[in-house]
Amino acid sequence: MAVTIKDVARLANVSPSTVSRVISNSSRISDATKNVVYAAMEELNYKPNAIARNLANASTKTLGLIIPNKEENLFKNPFFIQAMRGISIYSQKKNYKIMFNYSSNPEDELSFVREFVHSKWVDGIILLTANEDDLCIDYLNEQAFPFVVIGRPFNLHDIMWVDNDNFQATYHLVNKLIQKGCQDIAFIGGPSRRIFSKDRLEGYKRAIDLRNLTLDEALIVETNDFTDENGYQAMKEICKHKIPDAVVTTDDLLAFGVLKYIREHDYKIKVTGFNNTPLSEYQMPALTSVDIKAEDLGYNAAKLLIRHLEGRDSPVNHFIVGTELIERQSTK
Amino acid sequence: MAVTIKDVARLANVSPSTVSRVISNSSRISDATKNVVYAAMEELNYKPNAIARNLANASTKTLGLIIPNKEENLFKNPFFIQAMRGISIYSQKKNYKIMFNYSSNPEDELSFVREFVHSKWVDGIILLTANEDDLCIDYLNEQAFPFVVIGRPFNLHDIMWVDNDNFQATYHLVNKLIQKGCQDIAFIGGPSRRIFSKDRLEGYKRAIDLRNLTLDEALIVETNDFTDENGYQAMKEICKHKIPDAVVTTDDLLAFGVLKYIREHDYKIKVTGFNNTPLSEYQMPALTSVDIKAEDLGYNAAKLLIRHLEGRDSPVNHFIVGTELIERQSTK
DNA sequence: CTGAAAGCGCTTACAG
DNA sequence: CTGAAAGCGCTTACAG
Numbered sequence: 001m002a003v004t005i006k007d008v009a010r011l012a013n014v015s016p017s018t019v020s021r022v023i024s025n026s027s028r029i030s031d032a033t034k035n036v037v038y039a040a041m042e043e044l045n046y047k048p049n050a051i052a053r054n055l056a057n058a059s060t061k062t063l064g065l066i067i068p069n070k071e072e073n074l075f076k077n078p079f080f081i082q083a084m085r086g087i088s089i090y091s092q093k094k095n096y097k098i099m100f101n102y103s104s105n106p107e108d109e110l111s112f113v114r115e116f117v118h119s120k121w122v123d124g125i126i127l128l129t130a131n132e133d134d135l136c137i138d139y140l141n142e143q144a145f146p147f148v149v150i151g152r153p154f155n156l157h158d159i160m161w162v163d164n165d166n167f168q169a170t171y172h173l174v175n176k177l178i179q180k181g182c183q184d185i186a187f188i189g190g191p192s193r194r195i196f197s198k199d200r201l202e203g204y205k206r207a208i209d210l211r212n213l214t215l216d217e218a219l220i221v222e223t224n225d226f227t228d229e230n231g232y233q234a235m236k237e238i239c240k241h242k243i244p245d246a247v248v249t250t251d252d253l254l255a256f257g258v259l260k261y262i263r264e265h266d267y268k269i270k271v272t273g274f275n276n277t278p279l280s281e282y283q284m285p286a287l288t289s290v291d292i293k294a295e296d297l298g299y300n301a302a303k304l305l306i307r308h309l310e311g312r313d314s315p316v317n318h319f320i321v322g323t324e325l326i327e328r329q330s331t332k
Numbered sequence: 333m334a335v336t337i338k339d340v341a342r343l344a345n346v347s348p349s350t351v352s353r354v355i356s357n358s359s360r361i362s363d364a365t366k367n368v369v370y371a372a373m374e375e376l377n378y379k380p381n382a383i384a385r386n387l388a389n390a391s392t393k394t395l396g397l398i399i400p401n402k403e404e405n406l407f408k409n410p411f412f413i414q415a416m417r418g419i420s421i422y423s424q425k426k427n428y429k430i431m432f433n434y435s436s437n438p439e440d441e442l443s444f445v446r447e448f449v450h451s452k453w454v455d456g457i458i459l460l461t462a463n464e465d466d467l468c469i470d471y472l473n474e475q476a477f478p479f480v481v482i483g484r485p486f487n488l489h490d491i492m493w494v495d496n497d498n499f500q501a502t503y504h505l506v507n508k509l510i511q512k513g514c515q516d517i518a519f520i521g522g523p524s525r526r527i528f529s530k531d532r533l534e535g536y537k538r539a540i541d542l543r544n545l546t547l548d549e550a551l552i553v554e555t556n557d558f559t560d561e562n563g564y565q566a567m568k569e570i571c572k573h574k575i576p577d578a579v580v581t582t583d584d585l586l587a588f589g590v591l592k593y594i595r596e597h598d599y600k601i602k603v604t605g606f607n608n609t610p611l612s613e614y615q616m617p618a619l620t621s622v623d624i625k626a627e628d629l630g631y632n633a634a635k636l637l638i639r640h641l642e643g644r645d646s647p648v649n650h651f652i653v654g655t656e657l658i659e660r661q662s663t664k
Numbered sequence: 665c666t667g668a669a670a671g672c673g674c675t676t677a678c679a680g
Numbered sequence: 681c682t683g684a685a686a687g688c689g690c691t692t693a694c695a696g
Contacts (some may be wrong), residue, residue, distance in 0.1 A: 047450035052673035088434045118379035287335045384689035
């Protein structure tokens with residue numbers, strides 16, 4: 001059997017209560033006793049049983065994570081692994097552990113969340129995406145269970161979240177293209193059930209607007225999925241109407257399809273992607289892309305949540321992570 | 333306060349013991365009582381407290397995972413996320429949870445393993461890589477703690493592991509190249525502290541040997557890291573000696589560097605990679621690569637471990653996952 | 665088939 | 681500053 005607090009107490013000639021207090025470094029224990037206890041722990045190679053502590057403390061110092069498996073581009077887009085890394089780094093600092101689950105569909109996602117919540121396995125949950133009418137968010141709110149969302153939720157009751165300023169990112173980007181002399185700037189975006197898709201489109205529209213260019217709806221395509229094929233088709237569609245001099249996309253995969261179309265037709269069009277995936281620098285030409293700093297998103301999500309769990313809430317319940325435009329040949 | 337087994341017992345007019353037995357669906361409980369208890373659980377919306385169960389059962393139904401963070405190509409190579417997905421899928425089936433940690437160096441890795449072991453947080457551990465003189469493996473062995481390794485360990489005491497047949501993979505590949513008429517086949521591999529590097533080199537040598545080609549040591553380069561730069565330099569080195577008609581590499585990133593060198597010099601050389609990363613199909617030309625089926629590796633690792641934990645050991649303590657050669661333009 | 669009791673290994677309010 | 685005792689919410693050998 002493993003050595004317990006009782007064994008330590010016996011050897012140190014104190015009560016288990018005292019040992020417990022030494023471990024948690026709590027209250028007023030004399031240095032003398034502390035040292036005896038430390039020595040005993042050392043000698044017996046004692047390690048606290050985390051599970052027993054969890055039960056007594058009604059807390060696990062563990063965060064739950066749901067990874068949406070449906071994401072086709074889970075492997076091509078390093079977003080999730082980067083975010084997880086950021087989460088992990090902050091959590092480790094604060095001695096929190098992480099538990100995760102892949103979900104293959106929204107129903108699974110909800111049931112994993114429920115399981116996390118009522119089994120008492122985790123102290124808080126990090127949602128890696130925010131959807132319109134997000135069932136998990138609704139449920140967690142209803143249960144008043146601590147959680148944070150990566151991605152600004154549609155409906156911010158009193159929710160903690162972290163996100164980029166997606167509006168600003170495309171606004172800035174489009175401005176830059178206009179400065180370079182582009183007039184006809186097309187936009188290929190994602191499904192509007194994702195709020196970042198909406199925000200990015202808005203940023204684009206605003207920039208066009210403020211620069212007194214005319215907004216040409218035929219230059220805007222909203223796709224269902226982030227695939228090269230969709231990018232390719234969207235580009236084909238747009239070009240039937242008019243050959244733009246720049247194309248802004250909201251995902252690198254879309255941009256890859258666009259580049260392919262452009263190569264085939266030997267057009268000279270500036271193209272930008274989003275997410276700065278590793279693939280982008282290998283494109284022909286290398287793709288300019290907006291880096292969304294996924295690791296920072298994860299890091300700050302963990303930070304907001306853990307601070308909340310420790311009762312040290314930040315003055316604001318959300319955090320904006322800056323994006324960075326990585327310029328490569330495709331906008332030269 | 334959350335509802336406990338006692339509340340259910342009270343409502344159902346039975347003892348807590350009985351409720352507990354109904355939950356675990358154990359022993360002989362009459363259907364009548366079962367139904368009363370189920371009804372009570374339903375009414376109170378009772379959910380067992382997992383932590384309390386863990387403590388009483390001395391088991392958490394949780395697996396621990398260490399993700400080596402040092403891997404430069406964590407994002408470019410989807411190995412880890414794919415393996416995690418495989419692990420997760422099998423675990424979910426068996427109602428096991430997963431806990432993970434990123435480690436930034438081997439010392440961290442060991443200390444996370446220790447923490448997993450002695451805190452009783454997890455029932456078993458999955459190591460995502462096997463190194464020569466692997467400290468974690470030694471420690472886990474010493475502690476007789478259940479674990480499985482992805483990657484055949486150098487020193488197989490009585491260790492559970494899953495791996496590809498790396499020898500076979502390159503052997504087969506080189507044979508194929510020879511059949512296509514290649515004579516001077518170069519090899520660019522990784523550091524020999526990884527056993528898969530060794531195995532792949534052996535497979536290459538054997539194929540050359542059996543086909544009665546002469547093994548030219550100057551056509552073999554072992555690099556320290558899997559980077560395009562290393563691939564590029566290695567290729568440069570090799571070409572000083574002789575222009576080969578094919579190059580076998582043990583990682584896609586190496587192959588990317590090789591392709592770059594070849595493009596620059598406009599050589600006509602067949603090239604193969606390893607891991608079939610998403611990047612490979614975007615290369616110019618698209619890269620032929622060996623898919624190592626990382627998800628299957630993870631799945632079977634979890635399977636071996638969980639079966640072991642449940643006392644249903646497989647007759648063999650390891651499992652070989654087949655590779656698949658994905659042929660693209662680079663070997664046309 | 666079911667219950668009372670002890671136990672899993674901690675923590676902590678209470679008392680001294 | 682320290683201890684005895686009760687408690688966290690389950691499980692299970694023992695007894696009936």
